[in-house]
Amino acid sequence: MPGTSDLNKNETAVYDELVRRGSALTAYELLDSVRPSGIRSPTQVYRALERLAEKHLVHRVESMNAFIACTHAHDDAPNPDTVGFAICDECGIVTEIDLSALESILYGLADKSGFRTEHSRLELRGKCRNCKTS
Amino acid sequence: MPGTSDLNKNETAVYDELVRRGSALTAYELLDSVRPSGIRSPTQVYRALERLAEKHLVHRVESMNAFIACTHAHDDAPNPDTVGFAICDECGIVTEIDLSALESILYGLADKSGFRTEHSRLELRGKCRNCKTS
DNA sequence: TTACGAAATGTTATATTGTCACATCTCAGG
């Protein structure tokens, strides 16, 4: 992973936990999990998450108030950045979708009205492969 | 507007306020605004919003924890429904984007991995026409 | 007409999510 080397202690604890669990976690779930690493307050978790997000190592899943380790390579290029998630309402699994191919289309949509997009987020809700038959 | 006739007192108060203001408002901003209509608790606001959303008269803007009156005709057809917003980080204006043309592309993206999308939300952050020059 | 139940509404308290303010620590540059 790019940039995982220059993480401080709290960032490492939070990032490792997100990777280990492989699912979307709320800040307070994370807090409970990283207490053994010496993190005691929400502020510390949110600060770590904020910096991890700047480094594109985690993403915030808006519709869940949760955070997830990034699974795609996002080149370190500056914005605009575009990311998508497919969220299963049955089992809660969150899968990152690569939208790079769509970027120009999505940005063009808004640009028609004079809007300059800096970053964007797409969240799909539905049923994953495993849950859709049940 | 379709279905604005069968709104109850609280739904009407909340919906009218959203239309009157024409911007995205948080549930608590709404609560303050509709107190004169007799609404006193967050629960009442959230219940009204929930039913207005079911009727496609308001949308929740996830990345703002806010709600906005719908400006597009969403046919009363069942899901999947797809809506987008362009949000100006400078002045806060929120513009609804019609994504109906994109629906099949967006859904196809996830479908490749076996995901069945039921509804989706796209939120673009950036600068609106007026703010992007400043 | 009255009685009943389901759904809507109101009310209070509480849970969850996120931020502020300020003290303390760390460490590179002068």
Added chain:
DNA sequence: CCTGAGATGTGACAATATAACATTTCGTAA
């Protein structure tokens, strides 16, 4: 060594959302 900018820790608090339960409303059927 000093200093000061940025990182970190801590406690209090603000903002957002839901739970639990009482009350009301209203259609329906005895």
